[in-house]
Amino acid sequence: MELPRRARGDELLKSGELTRLRERLRKIAPNHDLATVIANAFDHRTRILPFIFADTRMAPAGVRAVGSALVDAGFDKTRIVLQQWNRNFRPSQMRLDGKVPDMFMVSSMSLHSEECMKLIGDAHRIDPAHRPLIIAGGPHAVYEPYALFSVNRARPNSADIVVTGEEFVTLSLIEVLLSVRGRGESMRSAFVRARDSGALDDVPGLVYSRGDANGVPEELIDTGMQRLVGDLDELPHPVLGYRLLEPPSRHATLSAHALSADEVEDRSPISSLVLTFGCKFNCPYCPIPAYNQRQYRVKSGERIAEEMWRLNKEYGIEHFFGADDNFFNDKTRTLDIVNKLACAEFEGVRLSDRACWYTEVTVHDTLQMKEHLPLIHQSGCRALWLGVEDVTATLVKKGQSADKTTEAFRALRDAGICPMPMMMHHDTQPLYSHGSNYGLLNQVELLRRAGAVSMQILMLTPAVGSKMLESSYASGQVFKSVGGKLVPPHICDGNYVVASSHKRPWQKQLTILAGYLYFYNPVWLIVAIIRQRTPVFRTPAYVQIIGMMGLVMTIARTSTWAVRLMFGKIERRTHPPVSQIPMRGIDGGAASHDTSAAPVQIQSPLLRRPAPPREIVVR
Numbered sequence: 001m002e003l004p005r006r007a008r009g010d011e012l013l014k015s016g017e018l019t020r021l022r023e024r025l026r027k028i029a030p031n032h033d034l035a036t037v038i039a040n041a042f043d044h045r046t047r048i049l050p051f052i053f054a055d056t057r058m059a060p061a062g063v064r065a066v067g068s069a070l071v072d073a074g075f076d077k078t079r080i081v082l083q084q085w086n087r088n089f090r091p092s093q094m095r096l097d098g099k100v101p102d103m104f105m106v107s108s109m110s111l112h113s114e115e116c117m118k119l120i121g122d123a124h125r126i127d128p129a130h131r132p133l134i135i136a137g138g139p140h141a142v143y144e145p146y147a148l149f150s151v152n153r154a155r156p157n158s159a160d161i162v163v164t165g166e167e168f169v170t171l172s173l174i175e176v177l178l179s180v181r182g183r184g185e186s187m188r189s190a191f192v193r194a195r196d197s198g199a200l201d202d203v204p205g206l207v208y209s210r211g212d213a214n215g216v217p218e219e220l221i222d223t224g225m226q227r228l229v230g231d232l233d234e235l236p237h238p239v240l241g242y243r244l245l246e247p248p249s250r251h252a253t254l255s256a257h258a259l260s261a262d263e264v265e266d267r268s269p270i271s272s273l274v275l276t277f278g279c280k281f282n283c284p285y286c287p288i289p290a291y292n293q294r295q296y297r298v299k300s301g302e303r304i305a306e307e308m309w310r311l312n313k314e315y316g317i318e319h320f321f322g323a324d325d326n327f328f329n330d331k332t333r334t335l336d337i338v339n340k341l342a343c344a345e346f347e348g349v350r351l352s353d354r355a356c357w358y359t360e361v362t363v364h365d366t367l368q369m370k371e372h373l374p375l376i377h378q379s380g381c382r383a384l385w386l387g388v389e390d391v392t393a394t395l396v397k398k399g400q401s402a403d404k405t406t407e408a409f410r411a412l413r414d415a416g417i418c419p420m421p422m423m424m425h426h427d428t429q430p431l432y433s434h435g436s437n438y439g440l441l442n443q444v445e446l447l448r449r450a451g452a453v454s455m456q457i458l459m460l461t462p463a464v465g466s467k468m469l470e471s472s473y474a475s476g477q478v479f480k481s482v483g484g485k486l487v488p489p490h491i492c493d494g495n496y497v498v499a500s501s502h503k504r505p506w507q508k509q510l511t512i513l514a515g516y517l518y519f520y521n522p523v524w525l526i527v528a529i530i531r532q533r534t535p536v537f538r539t540p541a542y543v544q545i546i547g548m549m550g551l552v553m554t555i556a557r558t559s560t561w562a563v564r565l566m567f568g569k570i571e572r573r574t575h576p577p578v579s580q581i582p583m584r585g586i587d588g589g590a591a592s593h594d595t596s597a598a599p600v601q602i603q604s605p606l607l608r609r610p611a612p613p614r615e616i617v618v619r
């Protein structure tokens with residue numbers, strides 16, 4: 001089931017609403033000496049291609065955004081702990097300025113959810129008299145907020161409240177809590193009073209529980225879908241969040257000081273930066289358009305340039321990765337941004353001499369921008385990740401074909417921009433096809449010849465919040481257990497075959513490995529070293545080296561899964577995950593995030609035969 005959309009015309013906040021909230025909080029912040037620790041959950045078992053190295057060398061934007069929002073609102077006593085760098089961190093032992101923090105926040109993607117629940121569980125070891133208010137947020141919370149509440153009576157380790165939205169929701173929650181908080185009162189006690197008085201129900205984007213004295217939730221109240229900030233220039237500045245990072249360590253406790261400014265670039269040389277949100281396409285396996293309530297939101301070129309400049313000046317960061325869903329989504333707005341970046345100058349220095357950037361786009365929109373690619377390169381763009389999915393457009397058609405993909409890749413390479421394809425393998429795609437481009441190896445070869453610098457091959461896996469979720473479960477494609485082992489969340493990332501109707505799913509797993517081996521190997525490394533006189537210079541050779549290193553980890557981890565698929569009995573699920581706890585909206589009606597009553601409507605692409613392709617309408 002996709003996330004529901006608010007009523008037409010009510011999806012966005014009013015202009016200036018986030019700015020005014022920030023101003024209001026700044027006025028009351030001095031009365032509240034709030035201390036907050038924000039943890040980013042990370043399961044180290046997920047460290048394989050294609051994300052290996054990017055996952056630990058880029059401090060995630062989500063926790064930085066929450067930290068920036070708190071500091072911007074006047075709550076300086078905030079620390080961000082990344083499990084990527086601090087795998088032994090224990091919330092039960094955290095102290096900030098010598099005291100247990102008032103709020104413990106945790107952010108997680110779904111694949112890191114086991115670690116997230118362990119962090120919450122460990123925070124519950126703090127004596128209830130001092131326990132901080134536990135707030136969960138991030139992508140896992142957005143799509144499955146109910147999963148952050150525990151129904152286990154023996155271990156009632158739930159978040160107190162889950163934020164299913166962005167900065168505006170988090171700051172609104174804090175505003176409500178501070179408005180009821182008495183002098184010296186704990187945030188948890190303020191939360192209970194605010195909850196019981198119904199004060200939280202006016203903030204769309206929250207899920208909280210009501211339960212017995214032991215903290216086991218009996219029902220979940222969902223305050224509905226958030227309103228989104230339309231003008232991304234209203235967001236707090238990302239420069240603030242970097243000051244809050246806990247230095248890497250092996251300790252369970254926090255260090256006395258955050259990472260110093262001159263160490264930031266060393267630890268996190270790439271900065272993920274919000275530039276735009278949203279995408280006009282409507283791929284059935286993708287939750288993004290629904291999350292954005294079909295809105296396209298942008299930052300101005302001036303603001304992006306200023307953010308890059310300040311991040312470079314204060315921390316020395318030179319590489320920026322746009323957290324975009326489809327940066328070329330709107331030609332006019334894209335051109336406005338890149339024009340500003342190309343001419344931006346600060347203190348007599350051109351920004352493009354100090355900053356390079358990378359992001360995600362589609363083949364279709366790249367061709368629309370073809371004549372502007374030299375300008376885009378001039379603005380500092382050095383690589384673009386393209387959701388090619390399937391060159392033949394059998395799986396999903398979003399304007400790509402073998403010819404168009406080749407044309408787009410060549411145009412990018414000629415402009416000095418590395419094309420980085422993202423492929424999606426599926427049940428009906430063979431390893432190799434004779435006389436067509438349908439096979440995976442045929443497509444990898446086609447992309448390599450067209451100039452692909454890196455390669456991403458993920459198995460089509462039903463994503464929570466996408467249209468195809470229910471039908472994939474209903475048709476029995478989704479594995480519950482293999483060889484007696486339950487499918488754990490950390491392997492549901494597209495790298496492992498965990499949903500398939502194929503008779504021999506292990507073949508799918510090995511096909512993905514074969515695709516990677518075909519692309520990342522010593523032969524193509526040598527070719528890349530010999531052919532360095534291209535507009536993208538040595539990058540293909542560097543990427544080959546990184547790719548081969550990552551492939552070793554990938555083979556080690558996924559081949560054992562292939563063996564399990566080969567010999568183990570596969571049990572399948574018939575329903576997507578649903579809340580174990582009854583959920584309701586504030587008016588007593590259905591909860592926005594309750595997936596239990598979702599209708600099964602869509603024919604899953606996993607089941608489709610190669611032809612005819614389903615056309616996805618480009619709006």
Ligand code: B12
Pocket residue numbers: 046047051054055056058059060061062063065066105106107108109110111135136137138139140142143163165166167170272273274277287288322323324325458463464492493494
């Ligand atoms: C950049 C990115 C990456 C980078 C991450 C690098 C890094 N270390 O930051 C890379 C390329 C490595 C990556 C990899 C993967 N990614 Co990714 N990625 C993104 C992307 C495009 C941007 C993330 C971002 O920076 N957003 C900007 C920040 C500001 O937004 P945010 O994180 O949502 O945080 C906001 C709110 O959620 C909230 N919030 C966040 N945390 C908290 C905590 C609290 C307490 C509170 C109150 C609020 C709160 O406030 C924040 C400010 O508004 C998103 C899509 C998107 N547009 O968001 C996907 C996304 C996060 N990725 C996703 C996925 C699935 C993956 C992969 C599994 C691969 C895949 N199959 O696509 C891998 C996992 C790798 C790994 N081992 O972790 C999914 C996650 C879905 C889910 N249910 O968990 C997303 C949402 C895309 C999607 N399909 O919808 N990804």
Ligand code: SF4
Pocket residue numbers: 279280281282283286287288289325326362387398
């Ligand atoms: S083009 Fe990409 S971001 Fe847009 S809907 Fe399709 S998969 Fe999602």
